[in-house]
């Protein structure tokens with residue numbers, strides 16, 4: 037485009053893209069998060085000392101916006117604190133109601149309420165990192181008309197390959213999952229958005245969607261942050277999400293493909309969300325792979341299984357290098373939101389902030405076309421009215437501005453603080 | 460040892476220093492041509508300029524702005540020095556080069572607060588100061604002399620644009636036929652390679668365009684300013700030529716290839732600090748520079764207008780920035 041070069045081309049480092057998803061095994065203990073999702077923490081319905089089985093409800097959604105939490109291993113509850121339910125694993129034993137067969141089920145329940153209840157019971161939340169309870173996102177308020185369901189198969193963070201593997205290995209389940217949501221929303225129009233680097237997944241999904249009504253595949257460019265909701269809706273529909281509105285307000289519902297796979301399993305197999313695909317990668321990992329990991333598995337267990345020499349690691353990330361969080365506590369468990377654990381030998385270099393040279397790179401690449409340098413300056417000057425005018429709140433935290441700034445100004449840090457001040 | 464940092468956890472490897480160094484590299488073809496054609500004298504002007512600019516930068520930064528960080532290391536003063544030298548005739552007495560460097564660094568840059576704060580392009584400020592203070596020295600252009608490092612027996616001559624200017628009856632008193640001047644205009648081949656009279660760095664179109672290609676390839680600048688600046692000059696002169704009987708005088712190609720246009724459009728008008736930020740702003744700025752350049756070249760007593768045009772437009776940058784803020788995603792209106 038003449039006026040806007042939105043986004044950036046990142047070195048993607050998709051080291052594990054050819055590694056099939058495999059089970060990582062059973063950790064000795066798990067710590068299952070009670071409040072990682074958006075909304076209210078779940079309330080424990082078990083007690084310390086109780087024996088639990090895989091798939092058993094541990095904590096109940098405690099409000100409309102909240103999510104159920106299930107046991108990911110069988111064993112005994114050792115401790116319940118504010119954040120976690122800790123379980124000592126004994127053997128691998130699951131609740132009987134879960135269907136573990138590989139058989140593909142295509143017959144979708146007729147009743148919308150039933151579908152919604154199954155999703156709610158399974159404790160599904162946005163697995164792309166948002167963590168918003170999925171049943172809420174899929175309950176369309178009366179009066180709102182939904183035009184289209186968009187499945188997010190972009191996975192634009194470097195290293196991450198879990199969604200790509202799911203689309204290759206569980207393509208049909210994802211397509212059926214999309215049809216389940218179609219039914220729930222009362223539409224026949226789902227679009228699976230895949231980026232151009234995932235040609236194989238695109239081909240497989242395209243051939244499968246030929247056999248089903250109401251699901252199509254669309255190829256998008258591979259720029260970062262193509263997978264951000266606002267960018268995705270624009271790329272698929274040509275419409276922008278108005279400032280301060282949600283895609284839902286325009287008739288679009290966006291779901292990550294991993295979440296859609298979980299929906300398939302919840303509705304067709306009665307399987308609650310207690311495990312997920314996690315990409316374990318980074319230059320400190322000898323063989324980067326995609327693992328099926330039980331929710332609550334501590335990072336130390338993952339490091340051990342991936343044969344990581346933790347002394348070599350300088351930066352340990354849960355989530356991607358652009359938007360993820362770094363941790364220094366190896367007992368941190370994997371939550372429903374975490375698509376990857378990255379072990380990197382080199383931490384972000386410590387840089388000294390120098391003066392803005394007005395190169396415009398931050399603004400030029402900002403996907404929202406904000407002026408990050410101006411927001412940072414207004415924040416430093418304490419000019420709140422200007423922060424509104426510059427629409428600091430529209431920032432999607434993609435990190436591009438800080439990434440590109442040659443003066444190494446931590447623009448996003450300032451913008452986040454600015455947002456806190458005016459929110 | 461596990462370290463903690465804020466998002467994003469990776470940074471591009473472009474730094475202020477690397478960006479500035481890329482500009483220095485982009486100037487290399489031009490510098491090589493200038494040394495080949497103007498020999499030792501070019502080397503002396505370049506070395507004097509760089510030494511003087513770095514010294515002034517260091518002194519001001521340390522003892523006037525009282526900054527801890529040594530600002531000479533970011534290469535911005537080197538760029539100013541090289542660009543200043545590039546816009547001077549190679550036979551300029553070296554003490555004038557030092558004067559120019561003083562104006563560029565001390566007055567145009569550091570008195571505004573240093574890198575990032577200045578309003579006017581430092582190199583151009585230095586050049587224009589010299590031009591207005593020592594007009595005779597600043598309009599005596601040695602002719603290039605290839606393979607003559609010590610530049611023996613080099614004659615001076617008029618630049619292409621000066622020839623065009625002299626051909627105006629009003630300014631010409633010495634020769635009878637105005638066309639004598641126009642017939643001296645070099646051919647396009649010489650203009651492209653740079654075998655013409657002029658300042659150190661403005662003569663060779665091909666060397667400057669190589670620099671442009673490098674700057675674009677390394678994502679240092681965007682194409683907007685050079686493209687719209689050059690296009691505006693070309694089109695304006697072309698339109699004027701339609702109403703003129705003198706094709707040599709108003710040749711659009713000659714106007715693009717001569718004088719400081721390419722040097723200005725590629726290296727001076729694209730200076731981050733003194734040009735608008737948004738693409739839209741850059742286009743407005745470039746068109747303004749182009750129109751002013753042609754206006755000065757064709758209607759004033761000066762033969763060349765690039766320096767004045769860019770400096771005048773520099774003054775409008777805050778205003779252009781204000782009216783060219785990009786439309787934010789999701790706020791309606793045209794894309």
Ligand code: SF4
Pocket residue numbers: 398401402403404405406408430431432433434435436437438447448451
């Ligand atoms: S972090 Fe915010 S301001 Fe920075 S580039 Fe991304 S959206 Fe723009």
Ligand code: SF4
Pocket residue numbers: 391392393394395396397398399408409440441442443444445447
């Ligand atoms: S990227 Fe950094 S140096 Fe460039 S304009 Fe933005 S804040 Fe200034």
